[in-house]
Amino acid sequence: MSYAYLFKYIIIGDTGVGKSCLLLQFTDKRFQQVHDLTIGVEFGARMITIDNKQIKLQIWDTAGQESFRSITRSYYRGAAGALLVYDITRRETFNHLTSWLDDARQHSNSNMTIMLIGNKTDLEHRRAVSFEEGQQFANEHGLIFLETSAKTAANVEEAFINTARRIYEKIQQGVFDVSNESFGIKVGMAAQQTGSVNVSIQGQQRSSSGCC
Amino acid sequence: MPARLRRAPQELRPPPTRPAAWEASVVFSTEHFSAPAVLDATGTEAMLEWTELLAAFRHKQLHGGPLIDAKRLKRALSGNGVPASLRAEVWLTFSGASERMHANPGLYEELSKGVEGDTQCTSTTDSAGHGHANQHAHLVVLEQIEKDLRRTEIGSDGGKLCAMRRVLCAFASHKPSIGYVQGMNFIVVALLGVFDEAATFWMLSLIVDAWLPDHFSASLMGSQIDARVLSILTAEHLPALAKRLHDLDVTVQDLHGMTAHSSRAAMLPIAAAVLPSLPHAER
Numbered sequence: 278m279s280y281a282y283l284f285k286y287i288i289i290g291d292t293g294v295g296k297s298c299l300l301l302q303f304t305d306k307r308f309q310q311v312h313d314l315t316i317g318v319e320f321g322a323r324m325i326t327i328d329n330k331q332i333k334l335q336i337w338d339t340a341g342q343e344s345f346r347s348i349t350r351s352y353y354r355g356a357a358g359a360l361l362v363y364d365i366t367r368r369e370t371f372n373h374l375t376s377w378l379d380d381a382r383q384h385s386n387s388n389m390t391i392m393l394i395g396n397k398t399d400l401e402h403r404r405a406v407s408f409e410e411g412q413q414f415a416n417e418h419g420l421i422f423l424e425t426s427a428k429t430a431a432n433v434e435e436a437f438i439n440t441a442r443r444i445y446e447k448i449q450q451g452v453f454d455v456s457n458e459s460f461g462i463k464v465g466m467a468a469q470q471t472g473s474v475n476v477s478i479q480g481q482q483r484s485s486s487g488c489c
Numbered sequence: 490m491p492a493r494l495r496r497a498p499q500e501l502r503p504p505p506t507r508p509a510a511w512e513a514s515v516v517f518s519t520e521h522f523s524a525p526a527v528l529d530a531t532g533t534e535a536m537l538e539w540t541e542l543l544a545a546f547r548h549k550q551l552h553g554g555p556l557i558d559a560k561r562l563k564r565a566l567s568g569n570g571v572p573a574s575l576r577a578e579v580w581l582t583f584s585g586a587s588e589r590m591h592a593n594p595g596l597y598e599e600l601s602k603g604v605e606g607d608t609q610c611t612s613t614t615d616s617a618g619h620g621h622a623n624q625h626a627h628l629v630v631l632e633q634i635e636k637d638l639r640r641t642e643i644g645s646d647g648g649k650l651c652a653m654r655r656v657l658c659a660f661a662s663h664k665p666s667i668g669y670v671q672g673m674n675f676i677v678v679a680l681l682g683v684f685d686e687a688a689t690f691w692m693l694s695l696i697v698d699a700w701l702p703d704h705f706s707a708s709l710m711g712s713q714i715d716a717r718v719l720s721i722l723t724a725e726h727l728p729a730l731a732k733r734l735h736d737l738d739v740t741v742q743d744l745h746g747m748t749a750h751s752s753r754a755a756m757l758p759i760a761a762a763v764l765p766s767l768p769h770a771e772r
Contacts, residue, residue: 283738292671293636314640316672317712320739335738342633344670347708463738 281330284444285337285461286437287352289377290362291370292341295396298427299362300338303437308428315340317348325438327445331467334441346380353384357453357461358392358440363411365395365424366403371410378418386460388452392440395424398431538565539575546582577684581692585699590691597687600659630661630668641674653677656690660697667697670705 288296297312297319304321319338324331337356339349353359359381363370374393381391395411408424415422421439425432444462447453453460542565546557562583565571571579581587590597634657638650656677661669676696680689697704703711724731 292633311640314637314671314674316675322737333738340671342671344705344707345709348712 279331279467280324280333280465281467282445282448282455282465283333283335283463284357284441285335285355285463286358286360286440287337287339287349287356288360288362289339289349289381290341290360290394291364291367291373291377294341294362294364294367294370295427296341296360296362297338299360299394299396299425299433299436300336302427302430302433303336306430308430317345318352323437325441327438327442330445331465332441332445333465334437336437350380350384353381353389354386355459355461356385356389357444358390359385360392360394360436360440361420362394362396363406364397365406365411366397366400368405371395371406371414374414388447388460390440390443390447391418391420392436393418393420393422394436395422396427398424399426399428532569535565535569535572536575539571539579543575543579543582550588577688580683581688584692584695586688586691586695589695590687596663597659597690600662601655601686601690604655604658626668627661627665631658633671634658634661634669634674637671637674641678649678649681652681652686652689656681656686656693659690660693663694664698667705673697673705 288300290296292314297315298308300319300321301312302308304323315338317340320336321338322333322335324333326332337352339345339352361374361377361381363374365371378391381389393411393415395406395408411424412422414420421443423432423436423439425436427433448455448462453462455462455464542557542562549557581590634654638654638657641653653674657669657673660673661667673693677689677693680692684692701711703709703714705711723734
């Protein structure tokens, strides 16, 4: 399918915070109570529409275990967006954010858009990290912030799409050299005419490739 | 343009080639790979042949003697494979895992004794393993194992879950420098389908220590090299797949992470089928 742009994302965060479930909810609109653990890297893709332009999101889902850092690190450089995920019911996953962020900043291009995600809001009764703490961490580090539930799908669309919107804005502002694919952005066949800077989401369309 | 000329390219096109059977079974998706079945020999002839091969191998181990006839071994393997009832013994013996096991009698039992289980396997619960509890790193490892036990798709087989826990925890105590690397769980669950617990532990030890040491090191260099080799082979031998990946905007380098995934479902039965012939046949 033709697209105006392809954005590469990477999803990072501790093991068991719901990275793969967020991806599955976004690409397949379903939730798996017990999801297989991720080894190395897996990926999914979906087409979205921003400002009347088809944008393909190609999302790399990484293993959270420390042992795989050497492999996940090699995916930062080619990514335009990163979803940094923690589990609102497990404090330690929030405490590890700094280490993830250091890793991401060190190995990515400086214009990578990072979205901080506090996942598992369906488990409100077991909440261990408040919304305000998440918001404050995001403010301090210049990240976008959302709380999501991969189970109920709350805010999942928004997490992926708001990130895309931010990247799209940066393209419009001329922040990226889009001919350089190392920024995680690829110009597709359908990107001939320049769109307006006013970004709006016109509706979504599932990828027809059926590959992921 | 004359019709004759327009048809010409059609006629020049080579006939569509049929993919090999195994080629068709390689599908990149988030679903499981379909994998070839492990051969399962039946009949007394195969039993006799393998019993003889085992006896010859053990005799050589104990007393020296003539080399195992590699051609004969390969013939037996490529015929109908190993009979199910002899599989565990054949694999253990020819892989070299049984040597490790016999060189360390009782070690697995000792290591696994202290592993705490849930209510389903309280019989193995013992306080002997609490010496490790002080080590933060070891605790992190145990926590990770616990998290992954429930994510290994073994259904509701509580006994298997406890066996997995004991094998993985025992290995992490045995080799603290390696500990537990995600993916070992899938190796162990596959091995438990063939071996008992202790044998599973020694097969895991052989695979991680001796066969694939670089796949479990900090750099995971082995996996990275595998990925590179796989991507080169894919481009060379499966151009249709390489093209499909290209169409999906996946670069060859990205095959990288998927090797782990493919090895998990597709490669294990293949590895299992050739495993007995690897280390000793050529000696």
